[in-house]
Amino acid sequence: MNSAEFRAVFRYIQALLIITQASLVLTDHREMLPPSPADINWLMHEWTPTVVRETNYSHRAIIPARNSQTRAAIAKVTTCDASAALTAQFFTEVEPAVRWLRSIYVV
Template identity: 85%
Template sequence: MNSAEFRAVFRYIKALLVITQASLVLTDHREMLPPSPADVAWLMHEWTPAVVRETNYSHRAIITAHNSQTRVEMAKVANCDASAALTAQFFTEVEPAVHWLRSIYIV
């Protein structure tokens, strides 16, 4: 994925959060390649603060990447200042992540 495609995915996620007023997100990074430093900075300093400010996003279940560099780069995002407003759990498989999200879902 190039930078434009990478950012388009996250803009789409933000739009879905706005439209659906969802607060829970499961992201599967298992096959994700390392994002560029510019894209990591964009997630940390632009996307995450905006999504926290403009949506109900509160919890994220993250399926960690197989690629170690991707894990390092996405951990930077998960640990940035804006991410402090979000509760995150890391998983290696989808089912435990879904179970965790269902355990906190309130109708």
């Protein structure tokens, strides 16, 4: 996926967080190819701080990429300053991630 498509996905997630007032996100990166350094920088310094500041986003369940370069790039994002406001848990499969998020969700 090119940079415009990559950023569109994250803008869509941001819109969903705003519209639904959701606070929990599950991201499955298993098939994701490495994002560009510019897109990682954008996630770290623009997208994540904005979303943390403007939404209820508080928890994320992450299924890491199979591609080691992608894992390394996403690891940078999960350790950036804005990510400190988020609780993250890593999983190898979707079902345990969903169970964890459901255990947090309170109506």
